[in-house]
Amino acid sequence: LAKTTQPISMDSYEGQEVNITCSHNNIATNDYITWYQQFPSQGPRFIIQGYKTKVTNEVASLFIPADRKSSTLSLPRVSLSDTAVYYCLVGDYGQNFVFGPGTRLSVLP
């Protein structure tokens, strides 16, 4: 399973765009990149998943360069309610996820 590295914490202000980059140098050909959000006292919640290039949904964008050794989660115009821990995970279908420490995002007023 590919190991991931991401910043331990980030601060931002309301209304700003937040970009969280994750490194996964040993990503395998069949691996997908998935990001989860976790609030205190809740289980992680799926945000977005991609394999290559760019993926966008109603809450975030995911940018994946051609070599796939990193990925960037982009959260547009964050609000206080986006304060959470964000996990980057890499794996193939059927594999269980190995969670890293995640990135603790604090959105300030």
Next chain:
Amino acid sequence: SAVISQKPSRDICQRGTSLTIQCQVDSQVTMMFWYRQQPGQSLTLIATANQGSEATYESGFVIDKFPISRPNLTFSTLTVSNMSPEDSSIYLCSYGGGGTEAFFGQGTRLTVV
């Protein structure tokens, strides 16, 4: 996607006792996973539960301490046995993952006194 529910949501238990956590999914899933999340920490996989076979445990977790049942494709239980204060944690079940979206239960917050 299936809904996943977990109970109890929290419990306070005496050391030396056991607690069984239940996880129910409203449609059939092949694999279910059990995680532990200690306060302020990330999630650590305890075991993978497939219906009809023994659970597969990760390093550091053993069946005698964390027996798991998977009687059908919609249900699983995790028992935390002979508890000590070090077992105080949040326990989560999930399904999916890898190339598909994973869904997690809300977690069981266990306090051992």
